[in-house]
Amino acid sequence: MRVLLDTHAFLWLVTDAPQLSPKAKAIFLDAENELLLSAVSGFEIAVKYSLGKLELSEPPRAFIENRVRQNALTVLPIQMQHTYRLSHLPFHHRDPFDRMLVAQALEEDIPLLSADEILSQYGVERLW
Numbered sequence: 001m002r003v004l005l006d007t008h009a010f011l012w013l014v015t016d017a018p019q020l021s022p023k024a025k026a027i028f029l030d031a032e033n034e035l036l037l038s039a040v041s042g043f044e045i046a047v048k049y050s051l052g053k054l055e056l057s058e059p060p061r062a063f064i065e066n067r068v069r070q071n072a073l074t075v076l077p078i079q080m081q082h083t084y085r086l087s088h089l090p091f092h093h094r095d096p097f098d099r100m101l102v103a104q105a106l107e108e109d110i111p112l113l114s115a116d117e118i119l120s121q122y123g124v125e126r127l128w
Helices: 007-015 022-029 039-050 060-070 080-086 096-108 117-122
Strands: 002-005 034-038 074-076
Touching (some): 007 022, 007 039, 034 096, 039 074, 039 096, 080 096, 096 117
Parallel strands (some): 034 074
């Protein structure tokens, strides 16, 4: 199964954080799953790191690239069709990063691994 990781899910998964649900951890550990990390998550991590809102063990580029490689993740680039999908999304959520993740999940027809219950209002399949 292809699964798109929400940014917090990615961070919690690679740091084995206690906020991680057992189901999310099982999805992460199942070698049959293709786990996707959106380029928008890289953008979100870089922004929050530069604002001092996110502490990492190394700078964002090294942190993300190392964890993508170590965990055999696939990077999902932002495509134009993903951006077009944004124009059809209601504003259940104001966070632009989360809205892009929803647009990508809907456009790619894949579930989104996220603890954020609000995202379910978009009709995206949310796993947690």
